[in-house]
Amino acid sequence: xxxxxxxxxxxxxxxxxxxxxxxxxxxxxxxxxxxxxxxxxxxxxxxxxxxxxxxxxxxxxxxxxxxxxxxxxxxxxxxxxxxxxxxxxxxxxxxxxxxxxxxxxxxxxxxxxxxxxxxxxxxxxxxxxxxxxxxxxxxxxxxxxxxxxxxxxxxxxxxxxxxxxxxxxxxxxxxxxxxxxxxxxxxxxxxxxxxxxxxxxxxxxx
Ligand code: SAH
Ligand code: MG
Numbered sequence: 001x002x003x004x005x006x007x008x009x010x011x012x013x014x015x016x017x018x019x020x021x022x023x024x025x026x027x028x029x030x031x032x033x034x035x036x037x038x039x040x041x042x043x044x045x046x047x048x049x050x051x052x053x054x055x056x057x058x059x060x061x062x063x064x065x066x067x068x069x070x071x072x073x074x075x076x077x078x079x080x081x082x083x084x085x086x087x088x089x090x091x092x093x094x095x096x097x098x099x100x101x102x103x104x105x106x107x108x109x110x111x112x113x114x115x116x117x118x119x120x121x122x123x124x125x126x127x128x129x130x131x132x133x134x135x136x137x138x139x140x141x142x143x144x145x146x147x148x149x150x151x152x153x154x155x156x157x158x159x160x161x162x163x164x165x166x167x168x169x170x171x172x173x174x175x176x177x178x179x180x181x182x183x184x185x186x187x188x189x190x191x192x193x194x195x196x197x198x199x200x201x202x203x204x205x206x
Pocket of ligand 1: 013014015016040041042043044045046047048065066067068069070071095117118119120136137138139143
């Protein structure tokens with residue numbers, strides 16, 4: 001089923017294929033009946049827009065967690081560095097202003113709660129049941145495991161855990177997202193729903 005987005009999503013910088021974005025959109029539309037949606041790793045808002053456009057349809061909300069300082073691969077000199085997102089005054093990465101602009105252009109501000117903080121800090125006092133958690137933050141082993149430990153436990157029965165950048169073959173990419181995907185399955189608390197490109201979708205058992 002094709003979806004209608006409020007802006008040309010190709011104008012939004014990011015790391016998400018349209019098929020993955022559309023899958024997220026459909027998951028969010030379903031998950032909102034169970035609880036809030038939350039993503040770790042918003043960057044310039046590409047995934048956020050797919051999620052929020054669904055929240056808008058069903059009166060849900062997405063918490064968009066990102067410190068907006070970039071992951072390791074976004075830092076100066078690294079493979080995915082974007083000079084347009086580098087703040088010369090602070091000498092730090094800053095994707096927040098672009099994120100904000102994109103959410104505004106998409107007219108989705110009423111369905112997005114930006115949480116500008118490291119994932120583990122945002123999770124410290126978290127107490128809200130979640131219908132969908134989308135993990136697409138730091139890809140170091142430590143960052144990915146922290147995100148999994150911090151957020152998966154808030155997913156309600158029947159709710160979804162979606163993990164991006166799953167590469168079963170190490171030749172295709174880093175293994176941290178795949179490792180937490182395996183951790184979730186091994187916990188016995190989640191079942192596999194589907195793989196959409198590199199997006200792994202799991203569901204919490206009842
Ligand atoms: N989902 C985005 C891409 C995310 S890129 C899209 O659709 O395009 C990964 C993002 O994770 C970066 O913006 C980075 O700032 C953020 N990030 C990395 N580690 C983080 C952490 N520990 N806490 C919060 N955000 C983090
Ligand atoms: Mg990703």
